[in-house]
Amino acid sequence: MAKDNEEKNEYIEELSEEVENKVKKLKKKLKKLKEEKQEYLDGWQRERAAFANYKKDIQKYIDESRVVVKEESVTQFLNIVDNLELMVKHVPKAIEESDWYKGVGHIAEQARQTMKNMDVEEVKASSGDDFDPELHEAVEGEGEVIEEVVQKGYKMNGKLIRPVKVKVKK
Numbered sequence: 001m002a003k004d005n006e007e008k009n010e011y012i013e014e015l016s017e018e019v020e021n022k023v024k025k026l027k028k029k030l031k032k033l034k035e036e037k038q039e040y041l042d043g044w045q046r047e048r049a050a051f052a053n054y055k056k057d058i059q060k061y062i063d064e065s066r067v068v069v070k071e072e073s074v075t076q077f078l079n080i081v082d083n084l085e086l087m088v089k090h091v092p093k094a095i096e097e098s099d100w101y102k103g104v105g106h107i108a109e110q111a112r113q114t115m116k117n118m119d120v121e122e123v124k125a126s127s128g129d130d131f132d133p134e135l136h137e138a139v140e141g142e143g144e145v146i147e148e149v150v151q152k153g154y155k156m157n158g159k160l161i162r163p164v165k166v167k168v169k170k
Contacts, residue, residue, distance in 0.1 A: 071161050074120055084108040123153035125164040137163040143170035
């Protein structure tokens with residue numbers, strides 16, 4: 001019987017060592033899997049943040065593109081407004097009472113209202129004002145005082161989209 005007990009004890013020790021070895025291997029494997037999991041999680045989080053930044057960058061690009069397209073469209077539209085205003089300003093006296101003239105005046109007013117709705121405002125300038133190179137473009141003369149406004153200037157949302165073209169004098 002002592003021999004049986006001794007054999008049982010040896011068998012239990014062998015099993016115990018085997019179990020301990022398997023537990024050690026499983027712990028190592030678990031540690032490795034936890035590290036891999038953390039690595040994958042970190043990578044996923046970095047990619048998620050990169051994608052969020054990408055989306056923000058694309059949205060910013062889209063918004064900036066819209067502003068540029070709107071500014072370019074408004075700049076083209078300003079040429080039409082200028083010509084309408086010139087036409088209304090220089091109409092012969094004989095035509096002033098005609099329905100045609102009133103219609104053209106109405107169209108010019110609609111154009112001004114459209115500009116207002118698009119946050120486009122005229123840059124005020126007149127003869128005798130100081131020349132400001134940030135708002136004015138000198139097309140003739142040299143100096144520091146505006147002699148004559150040649151073409152109106154405009155701002156859109158506070159940004160200059162077309163400077164006032166002026167003649168200047170000293």
